[in-house]
Each structure stands twice: as C-alpha cells, then as structure tokens.
Amino acid sequence: MSDLAVRVALKRYDAVAEAPAHVALRDLALTVRHGELVCLLGPSGCGKSTLLNIVAGLDERFEGSLSLPRSADDRPPAIGYVFQEPRLLPWRTVRRNVELAMDPARHGAGLVEELLAAAGLAGFAEAYPQRLSLGMTRRVALVRAFAVEPDLLLMDEPFVSLDAPTAQQLRRLLLEIWQRRPTTVLFVTHDLREAIQLGDRILLFSPPPGRVVADIPVAIPRDARDEAAVEAFRRRLIDERPGDFRGL
Numbered sequence: 298m299s300d301l302a303v304r305v306a307l308k309r310y311d312a313v314a315e316a317p318a319h320v321a322l323r324d325l326a327l328t329v330r331h332g333e334l335v336c337l338l339g340p341s342g343c344g345k346s347t348l349l350n351i352v353a354g355l356d357e358r359f360e361g362s363l364s365l366p367r368s369a370d371d372r373p374p375a376i377g378y379v380f381q382e383p384r385l386l387p388w389r390t391v392r393r394n395v396e397l398a399m400d401p402a403r404h405g406a407g408l409v410e411e412l413l414a415a416a417g418l419a420g421f422a423e424a425y426p427q428r429l430s431l432g433m434t435r436r437v438a439l440v441r442a443f444a445v446e447p448d449l450l451l452m453d454e455p456f457v458s459l460d461a462p463t464a465q466q467l468r469r470l471l472l473e474i475w476q477r478r479p480t481t482v483l484f485v486t487h488d489l490r491e492a493i494q495l496g497d498r499i500l501l502f503s504p505p506p507g508r509v510v511a512d513i514p515v516a517i518p519r520d521a522r523d524e525a526a527v528e529a530f531r532r533r534l535i536d537e538r539p540g541d542f543r544g545l
C-alpha cells in the first residue's frame with residue numbers, strides 16, 4: 298500500500314458574476330502514510346473542504362499533483378467520503394443506503410451486517426432514514442463509508458452540530474471501526490480537542506489561502522486519551538504556539 302501525497306501549488310476559484318476570483322489554496326503539501334489517521338485543523342474558510350474535494354477527485358481544476366493510496370491488488374483506490382450532512386436517500390432503507398456504493402463482486406454479504414452491528418444499528422437495517430435520530434443517521438453515514446472498504450477515507454467535519462455526548466459516541470465508534478478495519482483517514486475539523494482525540498498527527502492550516510503550517514504528532518498513546526490528557530495536550534499546544542490556535 299502506498300501513501301497519500303498531495304501538492305497544490307495553486308487552487309483558485311474563478312470570478313462568477315459579482316463574486317471576485319478567490320485563491321483558496323497556495324503552496325500546500327501534505328503526505329499521509331498508509332493506515333494513518335490525520336486531522337486537518339483550521340479556521341473556517343481556509344480551504345479544508347476544497348482540499349478534500351481535490352483529493353476525492355471531485356475537483357480537478359488545480360495546479361499541482363495528487364497521488365492516492367493504492368490497494369495491494371492494484372485496482373483503482375476506493376474512497377469513502379463522510380460529509381457534514383449525512384446525505385442519506387430518504388426513499389432507501391438503511392441497508393440500501395449503505396449498499397449504495399458497494400461493489401457486489403468485491404464485498405461479501407456479511408460486511409453490511411457486521412458494520413451495522415458494530416454501529417448498534419442491527420435492528421434498523423430495514424428502517425427508512427426518517428425514523429432515525431440525527432445521531433443514528435450519522436452512524437449510518439459512517440457505516441456507508443466503511444462499507445466500500447476504502448483505501449482512503451475522507452471526513453469533512455462529520456460530527457459537527459451534534460450535542461457533545463452524541464459527538465463523543467460517534468468519535469468512539471469511528472475509532473472502534475477504524476481499529477478493526479484499518480485504513481488511511483483524512484479528517485477535517487476546526488475543533489482542537491477533537492483533533493487531539495482522533496489524530497495520529499494534526500496538520501494545521503494557515504488562514505486563507507490555506508497551506509499546512511505545522512505538522513504535530515499527537516504524542517499520547519491512544520488508550521490514554523481521556524478528557525484530562527486531551528485537555529493537558531491542548532493547553533500545551535496553545536502555550537507553545539500562542540496565536541496559531543486562536544479560535545480553534
């Protein structure tokens with residue numbers, strides 16, 4: 298398996314009608330090693346979603362290069378993408394939402410059952426999204442992303458606007474599934490505590506135009522990342538880099 302490597306010399310949105318042209322990313326470079334969970338942390342508008350769209354192949358209009366993680370059997374890499382909104386199709390059941398991007402030739406029938414059970418959704422496979430709570434719809438979105446057995450998982454603030462306990466449950470669920478089914482993850486957030494709790498490393502974005510200005514290993518063993526340890530690490534980072542984490 299290979300690493301993810303992205304270099305964006307320039308990503309510019311053209312002027313449209315009254316809106317002027319805008320440089321979203323400039324001189325950005327990052328690498329994520331196979332199996333790493335890396336958090337992209339930065340203020341609103343610094344280009345994090347723009348970068349994820351480039352990595353996902355949804356936006357090819359940039360100057361630079363992109364090298365995606367390759368699978369062992371050299372098929373095109375499978376990418377999972379979890380958006381801020383769960384984006385479930387209301388006319389499909391939970392199971393059929395999860396199966397949406399799966400390849401029947403590659404994915405065994407047991408995978409959906411295994412993932413739904415891990416997410417505490419075993420009894421809801423035949424339910425429609427309108428019956429689910431907001432937290433449950435986010436769990437389905439997480440299951441759907443892992444169901445494609447992604448070589449790369451992109452997550453764009455997937456737990457934003459949830460109450461704190463639900464967001465915390467979802468972070469634990471993400472880590473549980475990721476540890477069971479390891480893959481390379483790029484996780485966007487503007488919450489420093491969340492980045493410390495989840496990341497192997499934190500890549501700090503500059504204000505716009507976005508680029509990576511710091512690469513911070515989270516030097517706390519995963520099984521020791523309780524609230525106190527996360528808070529102590531957060532304080533240390535803020536003390537060491539006053540200014541860099543303002544508003545995060």
Ligand SMILES: Nc1ncnc2c1ncn2[C@@H]1O[C@H](COP(=O)(O)OP(=O)(O)OP(=O)(O)O)[C@@H](O)[C@H]1O
Pocket residue numbers: 310311319321339340341342343344345346347348487
């Ligand atoms: N399609 C577009 N056309 C023009 N400008 C855009 C487009 N998409 C994003 N932008 C602009 O590019 C900049 C970066 O946007 P982006 O959504 O990537 O930032 P972000 O860091 O993900 O922000 P947030 O945390 O608020 O989601 C913003 O100023 C935004 O207005």
